[in-house]
Amino acid sequence: MSKDQATSTPFTKGLGFFVLLGMLLLIILGIFVSPADVNQGESVRIMYAHVPGAWLAYLAFIVTAVSSAAYLWKRTRSLTWDRIAGASAEVGVLFMGISLVTGSLWGRLTWGTYWTWDARLTTTAFLFVTYIGYLAVRGLGGTHQQRARRSAVLALLAVLEIPLVHFSVEFWNTLHQKASVAGRGTNVEMNGLMLFTLFLGVVVFTLMYVWLVLHRQRSLMLEDMLDDSGLDNALNERRAEATRVGN
Amino acid sequence: MDDLGFIVASYVITFGSVALYARGMMRRARKAARDIPREKRPWL
Amino acid sequence: MSTVAHGHNPASIEPVVDLCDAVAVLGSFPALAGVTMTVQRGEIVLLSGPNGAGKTTLLRLCAGLVALERGQGRVLGVDLTSDRELVRHRVGMIGHSNGLYGDLTVTENVRFWGRTVGASESEIDLAVSRMGLDGRLAHLPVSRLSAGQRRRTALAGLVARRAELWLLDEPHAGLDAAGRDELDDVLKMAATAGATVIVASHELERAGKLATRQVEVIAGQVREIAGS
Amino acid sequence: MTSQQRLTGTTVIGTARLIAAKDLRVELRSRVLLNQVLPFALIVMVMFAFALDSDAVLERVAPGLVWLAALFSTLIMVSRSFAVETADGALDQLRSAGVPAMGIFIGKMMALMAQLVVLVTLLIIAAIVLYRAELSWSGSVLLVTTGLTATCGLAAVGTLYGGLAAGAKGRETLLPLLLLPVVAPVLIGATRATESAFGTRGVSTSQGWPWLGLLAVFAVLFSVSGAVALGPLLDD
Numbered sequence: 207m208s209k210d211q212a213t214s215t216p217f218t219k220g221l222g223f224f225v226l227l228g229m230l231l232l233i234i235l236g237i238f239v240s241p242a243d244v245n246q247g248e249s250v251r252i253m254y255a256h257v258p259g260a261w262l263a264y265l266a267f268i269v270t271a272v273s274s275a276a277y278l279w280k281r282t283r284s285l286t287w288d289r290i291a292g293a294s295a296e297v298g299v300l301f302m303g304i305s306l307v308t309g310s311l312w313g314r315l316t317w318g319t320y321w322t323w324d325a326r327l328t329t330t331a332f333l334f335v336t337y338i339g340y341l342a343v344r345g346l347g348g349t350h351q352q353r354a355r356r357s358a359v360l361a362l363l364a365v366l367e368i369p370l371v372h373f374s375v376e377f378w379n380t381l382h383q384k385a386s387v388a389g390r391g392t393n394v395e396m397n398g399l400m401l402f403t404l405f406l407g408v409v410v411f412t413l414m415y416v417w418l419v420l421h422r423q424r425s426l427m428l429e430d431m432l433d434d435s436g437l438d439n440a441l442n443e444r445r446a447e448a449t450r451v452g453n
Numbered sequence: 454m455d456d457l458g459f460i461v462a463s464y465v466i467t468f469g470s471v472a473l474y475a476r477g478m479m480r481r482a483r484k485a486a487r488d489i490p491r492e493k494r495p496w497l
Numbered sequence: 498m499s500t501v502a503h504g505h506n507p508a509s510i511e512p513v514v515d516l517c518d519a520v521a522v523l524g525s526f527p528a529l530a531g532v533t534m535t536v537q538r539g540e541i542v543l544l545s546g547p548n549g550a551g552k553t554t555l556l557r558l559c560a561g562l563v564a565l566e567r568g569q570g571r572v573l574g575v576d577l578t579s580d581r582e583l584v585r586h587r588v589g590m591i592g593h594s595n596g597l598y599g600d601l602t603v604t605e606n607v608r609f610w611g612r613t614v615g616a617s618e619s620e621i622d623l624a625v626s627r628m629g630l631d632g633r634l635a636h637l638p639v640s641r642l643s644a645g646q647r648r649r650t651a652l653a654g655l656v657a658r659r660a661e662l663w664l665l666d667e668p669h670a671g672l673d674a675a676g677r678d679e680l681d682d683v684l685k686m687a688a689t690a691g692a693t694v695i696v697a698s699h700e701l702e703r704a705g706k707l708a709t710r711q712v713e714v715i716a717g718q719v720r721e722i723a724g725s
Numbered sequence: 726m727t728s729q730q731r732l733t734g735t736t737v738i739g740t741a742r743l744i745a746a747k748d749l750r751v752e753l754r755s756r757v758l759l760n761q762v763l764p765f766a767l768i769v770m771v772m773f774a775f776a777l778d779s780d781a782v783l784e785r786v787a788p789g790l791v792w793l794a795a796l797f798s799t800l801i802m803v804s805r806s807f808a809v810e811t812a813d814g815a816l817d818q819l820r821s822a823g824v825p826a827m828g829i830f831i832g833k834m835m836a837l838m839a840q841l842v843v844l845v846t847l848l849i850i851a852a853i854v855l856y857r858a859e860l861s862w863s864g865s866v867l868l869v870t871t872g873l874t875a876t877c878g879l880a881a882v883g884t885l886y887g888g889l890a891a892g893a894k895g896r897e898t899l900l901p902l903l904l905l906p907v908v909a910p911v912l913i914g915a916t917r918a919t920e921s922a923f924g925t926r927g928v929s930t931s932q933g934w935p936w937l938g939l940l941a942v943f944a945v946l947f948s949v950s951g952a953v954a955l956g957p958l959l960d961d
Contacts, residue, residue, distance in 0.1 A: 418475065
């Protein structure tokens with residue numbers, strides 16, 4: 207794209223090429239080539255973009271939790287872990303936001319409703335909001351170490367929170383058997399081509415996730431360095447001034 | 454067909470938002486990279 | 498670069514602050530680049546020097562709030578390298594804010610800080626009166642005091658929680674002339690009563706009169722100013 | 726964190742009592758709960774009645790409204806609890822004086838819980854008066870237990886996230902974003918248990934007790950994690 211390759215390397219460029227190629231193939235297979243489902247009809251085509259996105263979002267949050275733990279553990283403490291956690295959470299929020307939208311489009315076609323209070327959907331929505339909060343905390347400022355510690359603790363608290371939310375919503379549903387629309391239409395009989403398309407979707411989204419996190423992690427590092435160099439310059443000027451005054 | 458609109462919209466939203474995000478990210482990275490010398494970037 | 502302890506204290510007593518080539522790092526920046534300094538009990542030491550020279554970091558190092566990266570350091574006999582947390586409750590640091598609860602009275606604030614180390618009621622009364630806050634003032638909510646009276650309340654809190662070393666960052670800032678005079682009197686009294694005081698200040702002529710000696714901090718290093 | 730390791734259990738408890746007593750005394754002097762939060766909670770209850778505009782519906786949703794109003798008030802009280810500490814740098818002073826963070830957490834949590842108990846009691850009375858909720862004797866046992874467990878959970882999470890946001894710019898807007906998703910289990914659990922206690926929609930009292938288990942798990946998990954995590958959050 208530009209002569210100064212800020213965060214690109216030959217590896218990410220190659221990866222990006224495969225992502226684009228896979229995306230194109232996924233669109234062709236998903237929208238045009240693969241057959242309609244017996245139960246879901248045409249709406250199953252949305253699944254090829256929706257399911258991998260949702261999975262990768264969950265994976266992204268797991269990565270965030272693990273890297274946060276790695277930051278908090280003294281022997282592996284490094285700001286790189288913090289930046290990976292941040293990059294992964296950001297990509298996770300992106301994927302999860304997309305999945306919520308495509309999921310409700312799919313729900314509208316299949317169930318006739320955009321939203322249902324099923325435990326999985328509700329937990330997903332809470333996960334989304336929780337990580338938006340996480341990103342807001344990352345933006346609070348302070349030193350890099352302060353940011354890292356704060357957000358790492360928060361990421362681990364989220365790990366505590368999510369099962370509780372999931373369990374309570376599930377419990378709520380079983381007691382008050384909300385018309386369980388969520389079960390309907392989910393049993394898909396996938397033939398070979400459909401399975402392959404879904405598999406391709408997972409591969410494409412995984413590669414996309416890796417590409418995005420690699421770049422984002424690097425750009426976060428650049429931003430951190432920019433902060434540091436700003437401080438260095440200011441302090442060096444001050445020191446020069448101090449020695450001038452002192453002598 | 455109604456379904457087609459929803460399906461196409463899903464794909465457009467999915468890849469469109471990723472592309473927008475990636476573009477914004479690259480732009481910010483390039484801006485930041487202007488002041489950081491190449492030798493300070495461990496991936497290069 | 499080394500500073501010599503003044504003669505008016507017997508050298509046999511261990512100094513309150515004993516730093517040898519101390520380096521402290523903020524992020525990746527060496528805010529203190531090799532400080533060697535000794536402070537004896539009962540001294541009032543003035544730290545002068547430009548902004549960003551490391552005065553605040555030096556105070557925070559003595560308070561056990563910043564890690565000692567290199568060199569040796571002991572404060573009140575506690576090794577800063579191995580257990581700087583242990584020094585925290587014996588040192589009192591007051592920066593730009595006083596750490597008071599505006600809705601509580603002077604006595605209640607002082608009592609709160611005293612109780613964190615288990616001070617008795619008589620100790621708390623003594624702290625209040627030593628800072629000249631007894632009588633009517635003692636039962637006023639802190640939010641209704643003047644800036645100088647608030648600072649004195651904060652210092653009374655240090656007395657109540659038996660802080661042996663007082664680290665004051667720009668204590669004169671925001672006080673009017675009367676408040677400054679009061680503060681100086683109070684600090685002198687505290688030093689005679691056995692506290693050791695390190696004051697970082699820009700106001701050389703004022704703080705200079707107060708201090709038993711002056712140390713200049715420049716670019717993360719210190720040097721003694723003679724004849725202060 | 727290391728200062729906690731040095732200090733024994735008694736100093737943690739002593740600090741907790743000191744901090745809790747101080748917080749309650751600040752409340753006694755400033756009367757923020759009495760003069761601002763309680764009226765706010767009541768007006769919310771009245772506004773719900775305007776919005777829903779039907780006695781039957783109000784009676785049905787009364788338990789949910791009680792806990793929703795409690796959650797909103799909790800947000801205000803958590804903000805207030807830490808505004809007291811950060812207004813003049815007292816929180817920094819506490820940390821730099823080596824006061825154990827675990828004691829700070831427990832103390833602030835206890836004070837918050839005491840205030841929340843008052844608030845929830847008032848909200849339940851309001852529900853009985855305004856929304857015609859009915860309370861039996863067996864129901865009131867469940868209700869008291871629910872109230873105590875739920876407020877304990879709310880106080881723990883509130884203190885933990887309040888400490889996280891303390892001193893940050895835009896604390897008032899950040900806190901609801903962080904806190905509300907986390908307390909969803911409390912809202913669900915406490916509402917269901919209160920429904921059973923009130924006998925709303927013919928739910929029997931015995932159906933409420935399983936929810937209490939959820940509330941208890943929540944309270945224990947966040948009390949423990951808060952006591953451990955507040956230290957690293959406050960240190961710099």
